[in-house]
Amino acid sequence: MNKQINVQAVLDTVRQAGDLFLKQYKQNTIPTSKEQFFKQLEAIDERCMAVLKAGLTPEFPDTPWNTVDEFDNDGQKQPLPLSEYWLCDAMDGAIQYLQHIPGWTINLVLIRNGELYFSVIYDPLSNEMFWAEQGAGAFMNGQPIQPSAKIDPDMMLAVFEYGHQEPAIPGFNEKHGAAVTTLLNKFGVVRNYGPHGLQLAYVGAGRIDVFHQLGLDTFNWLAGILIAREAGAAILNVDGDCWKWGDESLAVSAPGIAGKFNK
Structure with a gap:
């Protein structure tokens, strides 16, 4: 090694x-x-x-x-x-x-x-x-780099991602659509922009305030997770628990933001 x-x-x-x-x-x-x-x-x-x-x-x-x-x-x-x-x-x-x-x-x-x-x-x-x-x-x-210091959700930029689902998961699209609706109701600006890792790095750099994704997409996340984490961002799943390898969702933001998504 x-x-x-x-x-x-x-x-x-x-x-x-x-x-x-x-x-x-x-x-x-x-x-x-x-x-x-x-x-x-x-x-x-x-x-x-x-x-x-x-x-x-x-x-x-x-x-x-x-x-x-x-x-x-x-x-x-x-x-x-x-x-x-x-x-x-x-x-x-x-x-x-x-x-x-x-x-x-x-x-x-x-x-x-x-x-x-x-x-x-x-x-x-x-x-x-x-x-x-x-x-x-x-x-x-x-x-x-470091995450955003914003505190007003109306001023925050949230992004959502949609990974490949093979085979298709019944009801996944409907669940994803509901999550996007919640984002729209909670944050001032909501966008979809690839690629995944770069968006996570942008959270670490304060350019994006919230990243949200449902589904298993570990390989697309890993590089950005470390960059966001080392910058000081919170790395969670969408239930608000600390993200761990194998989790089938990801929510990344400045500390205290993404954890409130489902509350």
């Missing part, structure tokens, strides 16, 4: 991967079939992983990789039984990238002994690099 993190080496590698896609942004043909979509998605994963592995293997020669499969529900319920591994969402918001619209990032998480230890979220279009290390705070482009 590599105890010391060469932070700059990790950030430089993630930036290299993101900038590769920035150069190619809007160069693809927008897919019109599932076959085209998954073929382009596979190409994104392969190119991104090649850059990340080439850059990080010298620093972490014995650390294995677990690439994200958002449809692997069982795999999202608990960490792997390994002392250390990388978990990579090669492109969070890939659908936006393929559709030639903003809202895509490169996310990387280092898991140690079943806990979030280090994570990076890079937004190439904005040239913003968020990162956090367990117990060491959270940063954006080298500057510490």
